[in-house]
Amino acid sequence: MASDDNQLGSFLRSRREKVDAASAGVVDNTRRRVKGLRREELALLAGLSPSYYTRLEQGRDRRPSREILQALAGVLRLDDTERSYLWSLAIPSLAPAENDREPARTVRPGVLQLLERWADLPAFIVGPSRDVLAGTALAARVNPAWSPGHNLIEFTFLDPQARTVYPEWEEIALQAVAGLRATAAARRGELDGFVAGMRERSETFRALWDSHDVYERTMGEKQLLVDGVGIVGLKFETFALTGPEGHVLYVYFPQPGSPADEALRDLA
Numbered sequence: 001m002a003s004d005d006n007q008l009g010s011f012l013r014s015r016r017e018k019v020d021a022a023s024a025g026v027v028d029n030t031r032r033r034v035k036g037l038r039r040e041e042l043a044l045l046a047g048l049s050p051s052y053y054t055r056l057e058q059g060r061d062r063r064p065s066r067e068i069l070q071a072l073a074g075v076l077r078l079d080d081t082e083r084s085y086l087w088s089l090a091i092p093s094l095a096p097a098e099n100d101r102e103p104a105r106t107v108r109p110g111v112l113q114l115l116e117r118w119a120d121l122p123a124f125i126v127g128p129s130r131d132v133l134a135g136t137a138l139a140a141r142v143n144p145a146w147s148p149g150h151n152l153i154e155f156t157f158l159d160p161q162a163r164t165v166y167p168e169w170e171e172i173a174l175q176a177v178a179g180l181r182a183t184a185a186a187r188r189g190e191l192d193g194f195v196a197g198m199r200e201r202s203e204t205f206r207a208l209w210d211s212h213d214v215y216e217r218t219m220g221e222k223q224l225l226v227d228g229v230g231i232v233g234l235k236f237e238t239f240a241l242t243g244p245e246g247h248v249l250y251v252y253f254p255q256p257g258s259p260a261d262e263a264l265r266d267l268a
Helices: 007-016 039-045 050-057 066-076 080-090 109-117 137-142 152-158 169-186 192-201 203-210 259-267
Strands: 123-126 132-135 219-226 230-240 248-253
Touching: 007 050, 007 066, 007 080, 039 050, 039 066, 066 080, 080 169, 109 123, 109 132, 123 137, 132 137, 137 219, 137 259, 152 169, 152 192, 152 203, 169 192, 169 203, 192 203, 230 259
Parallel strands: none
Antiparallel strands: 123 132, 123 248, 219 230, 230 248
């Protein structure tokens, strides 16, 4: 088993187990007892020796070349976010070291002024670990966790109210962890303490984190149960704020003329 200090091997194994062998071109007339591709199958498809790939996945070789990473990413059908994550694990020198940086919790004055102008929309700003740093009053009214002093990951996994607020909690939880993993890769070392704490405090978080899914959902739609209103469906867009702080702006908005649009007007 790849240990937690062998994140490269753990990620490769998790992606290998998700690849359908038949669609990858593997012909096997026997009854398969493993999920996805076997190690030797992935190695051969990527043009590697099975013994070398085994050492790589087990953490006994941690210096794959760029060509090897590209070959593995192709066979594993990694998307852009997963490829970037693989690259950051295998070649840490390409990713910025963040261990010594204190997370910036102060939002720029200009951004705060913009939030004041968006009083009719639920909008808020989070830091890399998903601490809510600022937001509109309407954001807090729609979901109390969208207000300063809360952490979206802690709310999702540690607050029982989250399963009520989010009717589609399972999908939201999966997306939250996958997005956090992408951020952790981009800001190498900065979130290690937070992730370790969440792994201890939530078995569900730990299981999702150990599944090594990694992607960022920058837009979409979310269903929320709003107190005194009922189920409200809102679209959202995210905007990365330029600067070293790693702040991200979330803006939620309804379909014009929809019941959600009317509900937000009443709440505002």
